[in-house]
Amino acid sequence: MSQPDMQAPETDNAAHRVVPAPLRPDSADVIIRSCDKVDYLVHKAVLSMASTVFEDMFSIPQPEDSPKSAKGLPIIDFSEDSRTLDIILRLCYPLDFMSPINIIDRLQSLLQAAQKYVLCDVMQRLANQMQLRTTAAQAPLRIYALANSFGLEEATRTAAKQMLHLKPADIKFVPELRLISAAAYHRLLEYHEECRRIASEVVTDAKVLDSLRSSAGLNRFVVKELHGPGCQSVLVKSSTNEFRMPAYIHRYLGAIARELEATPAVPIPLYRRHLNATHREAVKCQICRQYKWSDFLDLAIVLSQQVERSISQVRLIYEP
Numbered sequence: 407m408s409q410p411d412m413q414a415p416e417t418d419n420a421a422h423r424v425v426p427a428p429l430r431p432d433s434a435d436v437i438i439r440s441c442d443k444v445d446y447l448v449h450k451a452v453l454s455m456a457s458t459v460f461e462d463m464f465s466i467p468q469p470e471d472s473p474k475s476a477k478g479l480p481i482i483d484f485s486e487d488s489r490t491l492d493i494i495l496r497l498c499y500p501l502d503f504m505s506p507i508n509i510i511d512r513l514q515s516l517l518q519a520a521q522k523y524v525l526c527d528v529m530q531r532l533a534n535q536m537q538l539r540t541t542a543a544q545a546p547l548r549i550y551a552l553a554n555s556f557g558l559e560e561a562t563r564t565a566a567k568q569m570l571h572l573k574p575a576d577i578k579f580v581p582e583l584r585l586i587s588a589a590a591y592h593r594l595l596e597y598h599e600e601c602r603r604i605a606s607e608v609v610t611d612a613k614v615l616d617s618l619r620s621s622a623g624l625n626r627f628v629v630k631e632l633h634g635p636g637c638q639s640v641l642v643k644s645s646t647n648e649f650r651m652p653a654y655i656h657r658y659l660g661a662i663a664r665e666l667e668a669t670p671a672v673p674i675p676l677y678r679r680h681l682n683a684t685h686r687e688a689v690k691c692q693i694c695r696q697y698k699w700s701d702f703l704d705l706a707i708v709l710s711q712q713v714e715r716s717i718s719q720v721r722l723i724y725e726p
């Protein structure tokens with residue numbers, strides 16, 4: 407939808423900016439006035455469908471001396487400012503309107519307005535936007551706190567997942583934390599910690615590594631005890647099985663584990679970056695130098711996929 411012309415087509419006061427209705431502006435039948443004196447020409451029927459609060463408001467007969475526009479349209483004062491009302495009113499219309507991507511600074515007032523006027527569909531549309539990666543990744547802790555305080559469970563979970571890209575030391579205070587309980591914040595930290603534990607377990611726990619042997623990505627690095635001269639191997643022993651892998655692969659897993667212990671959602675380039683040192687060691691061995699670079703890349707992919715699968719099993723305890 408194109409943005410309506412912000413120039414005033416009608417005004418009863420030169421100080422007021424007038425914004426026409428997003429649909430059929432000529433048939434608007436009421437004016438909503440923001441606290442910063444912007445008049446929105448809108449349709450009672452559309453707003454009534456969006457909210458029973460609006461429906462009740464319009465059903466009350468206006469006193470004779472209530473303010474009216476030059477064309478006789480009733481004017482209703484709202485306590486919200488124009489930056490909030492502009493988005494809220496557009497979201498009430500059955501249009502494919504998407505709030506601006508950078509709405510984080512406005513989100514609290516938008517959610518408050520949606521809650522106050524019982525705009526269920528608008529609330530859902532805001533929640534959907536909060537769940538978009540482009541929004542949630544911008545300020546995951548702010549989104550987590552806002553979503554949690556407005557009872558938006560799925561958006562809360564999405565934001566918690568985005569938090570996994572941060573190291574605990576990088577989690578800084580945001581004012582929105584004042585909106586949530588200590589329990590809700592604690593659940594987030596608990597979730598982060600559990601994801602870090604589970605993620606590092608994928609590359610260190612013998613049982614998990616053993617289960618990954620079904621994939622060529624890891625299994626091709628399983629070696630005999632006597633591999634090549636000067637090529638050490640490490641025994642990986644689970645309760646049910648044991649196998650050996652070159653020491654440099656074991657060191658690679660250790661390096662990845664340290665990354666995952668800090669940030670569970672390690673991006674794939676980080677898995678690759680540690681491969682350079684691993685590859686340099688591998689070519690020193692007559693046998694291991696036969697591994698191709700793509701074999702190492704496959705290993706990185708298998709590990710990153712398993713970490714992602716394991717993290718997805720961890721469930722945030724939602725504290726409304």
Ligand SMILES: [Zn+2]
Binds near residue numbers: 633692
């Ligand atoms: Zn070797």
